[in-house]
Amino acid sequence: MRDRARGCLLGLAAGDALGAPAENLTPAEIRRRWGRLTEIEGGGTDDTEYAIYAASLLVRHGHGLSAQDVAAAYRAEIIPRVAGPMRGAGFSELGTVEALRRGLEPPLTGLVHAHGWSDGLAMRAAPYGIFCPGDPAEAARLVEQDGLVSGSGEGILGGRAVAGAVAAAMGGATPDEVVxxxxxxxxxxxxxxxNVVRVRDVLASVPAPGGRNLERSSPGGSGPDGAGSRGSDPGGLDPRDPGPADPASGGSELVEALHRAVVVRHYPWTDVAPEAVALALAAFLAGGGEVEASVTFGVSLGRDADTIGAIAGAVAGAARGERGVPARWAARIGPVTGKCLPVVAGRHVLDVADELAEGL
Incomplete structure (x- = not known):
C-alpha cells in the first residue's frame, strides 16, 4: 500500500507539472509547440498543493472527517495566509474562500458561487482513494465531505469518481475495473x-495509433527503468512510439473523437469536472494503465491539461506503484513552494504518501 500511495501522489504531481504549460491549449497547438509533450519543464500547480492539503486533513481526522472539519481548517490555515490573490487557485476555491469569509457554512459555501461544477475537487481527490484501498464507496463518501465545502452537483460527482477510481487501483483492479x-x-x-461512458465507447470504436486495439491490460510489475513493464502490457500505448499526440500516427483521430464526445467547446473555461474526469479516465484506459503512456496522452488532449494529467497520473500511479513513474519525472518533483497554499510550502508528495499509508 505504501508503494501504491507513493506512486499515486508522485504520478499526480508529475502529471500536473507535465500538463501545466499546455493548460487551456488546443491539441493542435500542443502538437505545434512540442510534437508530443513528454518532459517536465517546471513545477506543478494548485492541483498538487491542494492534494497535499487534502491528505493532511485525512491524516488528522481519518474516516471521521466532516465538512465542518474541512471548513474549520480553511478558516484556521488557509484564509489567514491569503494576504493577496491566491495565485493559480481555481474558481471554486476562490469562491469558497469568499463564502467562508462571509460566515457561511457548508453546504452553502459550495452552492453560493457559480462554479460548483469545477474540477477543483477532482484534482485533489486522489488522497481519499489512497486512504480507502479497495473500497471505492468509502473513498467517495469521504471526498464528498471535502467537496461540500467548495463545490456542488457535478463538481462533487467528479471528485467521487476520481476517489473511487484511485481506491480501486489501490486494490489492484484492472483498468476496466477501475473505470x-x-x-x-x-x-x-x-x-x-x-461522459465517462462516452469516452469508453470512443476508445472501443476508434482505431488506436498504429492500428493497435486499445485492449485494457491489468496492472503489472514495473520495469528496471522505472517506467513500468512494457513487454508484458501489449494493450498499452508504448511511450516510445510517436503515440496519440502525433497526427502522423493516426492518434489525432482519437483525440478529436474524444473531444467531440465530451468537450463543451462553446464554454469559455476548461475546468469542467465532467469533461476533465472523463478525459483523464480515457487517457488511463488508452495508456493501458501505464503512467507515462496515460499521462502523456492525457496532456496531449489540452483543455485543463494539468488537471487531466494529474488525475490520469494519480490513477495510473496507484495501479503501478512508485517504480511505475518514470525516474526522470520523479527526479523533477521537489517540495511544493506554497505559491497557492502557503500552509503546504516545503512538503513533498512522497512524505505525504507515507503519512497516508501509515494511517491505513
Missing amino acids: SAALSVIPADSWTAR
Missing part, C-alpha cells in the same frame, strides 16, 4: 457518468 469503480459511485444519469 467501472468510478462509475459505481456516481449516478448513472449524471453528466459525469454519461
Whole structure:
C-alpha cells in the first residue's frame, strides 16, 4: 500500500507539472509547440498543493472527517495566509474562500458561487482513494465531505469518481475495473457518468495509433527503468512510439473523437469536472494503465491539461506503484513552494504518501 500511495501522489504531481504549460491549449497547438509533450519543464500547480492539503486533513481526522472539519481548517490555515490573490487557485476555491469569509457554512459555501461544477475537487481527490484501498464507496463518501465545502452537483460527482477510481487501483483492479469503480459511485444519469461512458465507447470504436486495439491490460510489475513493464502490457500505448499526440500516427483521430464526445467547446473555461474526469479516465484506459503512456496522452488532449494529467497520473500511479513513474519525472518533483497554499510550502508528495499509508 505504501508503494501504491507513493506512486499515486508522485504520478499526480508529475502529471500536473507535465500538463501545466499546455493548460487551456488546443491539441493542435500542443502538437505545434512540442510534437508530443513528454518532459517536465517546471513545477506543478494548485492541483498538487491542494492534494497535499487534502491528505493532511485525512491524516488528522481519518474516516471521521466532516465538512465542518474541512471548513474549520480553511478558516484556521488557509484564509489567514491569503494576504493577496491566491495565485493559480481555481474558481471554486476562490469562491469558497469568499463564502467562508462571509460566515457561511457548508453546504452553502459550495452552492453560493457559480462554479460548483469545477474540477477543483477532482484534482485533489486522489488522497481519499489512497486512504480507502479497495473500497471505492468509502473513498467517495469521504471526498464528498471535502467537496461540500467548495463545490456542488457535478463538481462533487467528479471528485467521487476520481476517489473511487484511485481506491480501486489501490486494490489492484484492472483498468476496466477501475473505470467501472468510478462509475459505481456516481449516478448513472449524471453528466459525469454519461461522459465517462462516452469516452469508453470512443476508445472501443476508434482505431488506436498504429492500428493497435486499445485492449485494457491489468496492472503489472514495473520495469528496471522505472517506467513500468512494457513487454508484458501489449494493450498499452508504448511511450516510445510517436503515440496519440502525433497526427502522423493516426492518434489525432482519437483525440478529436474524444473531444467531440465530451468537450463543451462553446464554454469559455476548461475546468469542467465532467469533461476533465472523463478525459483523464480515457487517457488511463488508452495508456493501458501505464503512467507515462496515460499521462502523456492525457496532456496531449489540452483543455485543463494539468488537471487531466494529474488525475490520469494519480490513477495510473496507484495501479503501478512508485517504480511505475518514470525516474526522470520523479527526479523533477521537489517540495511544493506554497505559491497557492502557503500552509503546504516545503512538503513533498512522497512524505505525504507515507503519512497516508501509515494511517491505513
